[in-house]
Amino acid sequence: EAAVTQSPRSKVAVTGGKVTLSCHQTNNHDYMYWYRQDTGHGLRLIHYSYVADSTEKGDIPDGYKASRPSQENFSLILELASLSQTAVYFCASSDRYEQYFGPGTRLTVL
């Protein structure tokens, strides 16, 4: 079965601090994605990547950077965390048709 893991599973960060969320997939998928979900709401695309060493902006990229050093790994970086970035972050990998989601990281910025 497809496997996408995320670390950490939860994190408390201070405003203005740097936060790195990591995602690892063992699916051998080319496509990877980072989404943000606010409580009770839908998923919004932050960044995505279709090949190592390349990333693309999604719908809400402001305040976020992404890094894809290898096919298996995709990181989301908040250089200066803000209160408004408190949310659950999901990573996903994709074959041609279906996206497989990781368990999510709950980020709280204080």
Place this chain on the structure above:
Amino acid sequence: GDSVTQTEGLVTLTKGLPVMLNCTYQTTYSPFLFWYVQHLNEAPKLLLKSSTDNKRTEHQGFYATLHKSSSSFHLQKSSVQLSDSALYFCALIVMSNYNVLYFGSGTKLTVEP
């Protein structure tokens, strides 16, 4: 542009009743539609998918039919259970754009005893 619309934000039903969650989409490309289900504090999981016009697809008691003529992919179940309480997302994939999924805003289904 490409988009998905879910009109019901919140649906509350009594166990055993039927349910239909609405999903319409807009795209200039050949549509490939999905329904994802997300239980509380879990990741979204694929429930159904289809790219075939007028063919019913089923899984775990849920079913949906892609109708290209009306740009719809409504999710149905004949008898909801307590365990069906969850967030349901309709999504459209645009394979010409790096397989990006366009999600609807989601429908929260609550099933009461």
